[in-house]
Amino acid sequence: MNSVAPAAAGPVPAPARFFDGRSARAHLVQVWFLPGPELVIRGSGFEQRHPAARINLDRALGDAPRFLQLPGDQTCEFTDGRALDAALAGWPVSTGPHPLGWRFYAGTLLGLMLAVWLAISQGLPLAARAVAFMLPADTMERVSRGTLAELDREIFEPSRLPPERREALLREARSFLGAAGESPDRRIEFRSAPEIGPNAMALPSGDIIVTDDIVLLARNDEQLLAVLAHECGHLHYRHALRGILQDSAVTMMVTLVAGKQSSANSLQSELTATLIHLRYSRDFEYEADAYGAQLLRRVNIPPARLGEMLDLLEQQAGGRSRGALDSYLSSHPSTPERKERLKKQ
Numbered sequence: 324m325n326s327v328a329p330a331a332a333g334p335v336p337a338p339a340r341f342f343d344g345r346s347a348r349a350h351l352v353q354v355w356f357l358p359g360p361e362l363v364i365r366g367s368g369f370e371q372r373h374p375a376a377r378i379n380l381d382r383a384l385g386d387a388p389r390f391l392q393l394p395g396d397q398t399c400e401f402t403d404g405r406a407l408d409a410a411l412a413g414w415p416v417s418t419g420p421h422p423l424g425w426r427f428y429a430g431t432l433l434g435l436m437l438a439v440w441l442a443i444s445q446g447l448p449l450a451a452r453a454v455a456f457m458l459p460a461d462t463m464e465r466v467s468r469g470t471l472a473e474l475d476r477e478i479f480e481p482s483r484l485p486p487e488r489r490e491a492l493l494r495e496a497r498s499f500l501g502a503a504g505e506s507p508d509r510r511i512e513f514r515s516a517p518e519i520g521p522n523a524m525a526l527p528s529g530d531i532i533v534t535d536d537i538v539l540l541a542r543n544d545e546q547l548l549a550v551l552a553h554e555c556g557h558l559h560y561r562h563a564l565r566g567i568l569q570d571s572a573v574t575m576m577v578t579l580v581a582g583k584q585s586s587a588n589s590l591q592s593e594l595t596a597t598l599i600h601l602r603y604s605r606d607f608e609y610e611a612d613a614y615g616a617q618l619l620r621r622v623n624i625p626p627a628r629l630g631e632m633l634d635l636l637e638q639q640a641g642g643r644s645r646g647a648l649d650s651y652l653s654s655h656p657s658t659p660e661r662k663e664r665l666k667k668q
Contacts, residue, residue: 337401337410341366344396354391354399356414362391364399375414451568455561458527463564467528471512474532482513484535489513492538492547499548503618505555513538521636525554527564540635549629552618556611562603612661616668630662 336353341364343350352366360375371393379392389407391399401407482489493511501507510530516522521537531554533547541547557563603611616626 335410335412336365337407338403339364339391339399339401342398342400344398349400352399354401354410356410356412360414451565452561454568455564458564460528463527467526467530470526471530471532475514478518479514479516479532481515482535483515484513484538488538492544495544496548496551499551499618499622500555503552503621505618509555511551521639523550523554525558525563527558527561529558531555531558537636540639541632542635545624545628546632546635548624549615549619549626550632552615553611553629554615555618556614557603557607559614560607560610562607562611566603566607608661609664612665613668616665620668626668627666630665633662 334355334357336355339352339354340349341352342348350366352364355363355365357363362373362375362378364371364373373393377394381390381392383389383404386404389401389404391401393399492513496511497507500509506529510528512530512532514532514534516534516536519534519536521540522534523531523537525531531551533550537550538547541550612626612629615629619626619628
């Protein structure tokens, strides 16, 4: 218990909220700290007086409210620290620990941290999903067209596959997509990309880019169709857009919904920078695998063909040095669980 030396106290009141200890109702009051020393509390229709020996005021704790403990579980809450200090003017007061204490503030901090974590881990993915499915087709087309043009300037080269091989693959892909219930008009682009190696990626517009190296790596065309089916899964769930929107958080989502051109340009830049390095979450991969497996089963292709392709990619990646840009496995991480699931589908 600490005491402040008495000093002359002028009649300066401090505003407070008075609780009578019997109900949760607060009464607005004025509190005077008078010589004697004596405490006077005046509100609408009532007045209380207490000697200083019968009250206790908690210590100041930042900008937190201070509480004056009175007999009979009565309390005065002061939220204006400056007014309270002026009213006290050196009046003798016993100060004890803050009634809420460190446990309250530690709990509040932990609660705030939990709320932030929930907003990021749960709320942000839900918001990203909602915005991804709200984007108009012309926005996705514009973003994808600009992204592909930039990739063509920076990374891609024209495909070196023989024209007849590309045409045969396109015919087979269109036939597969139509039979599986997907749009047979989906654009499939072939590119040479020595820096990337075996890879395939889907643009938000629905275009799928396939590198020469992944065509050459496949042992049969069913494995290539399995990769195509998997990319259709990413397109169906808009995984690339959702991943980028989650990373860019709320600002880009709001401006995209508002339809600002600058936001579409920003999304294009993000997509170009991250498309090749994009690591889909395990849940995204499982969703794309399951969707692709459905397409494959519709045309009597075993879903395990994608697992076979993943094995080939892992074997190929084990024998090559990894540069700044990596293989298909970099943007589509393979796990034993995925391959086991595909064997059962």
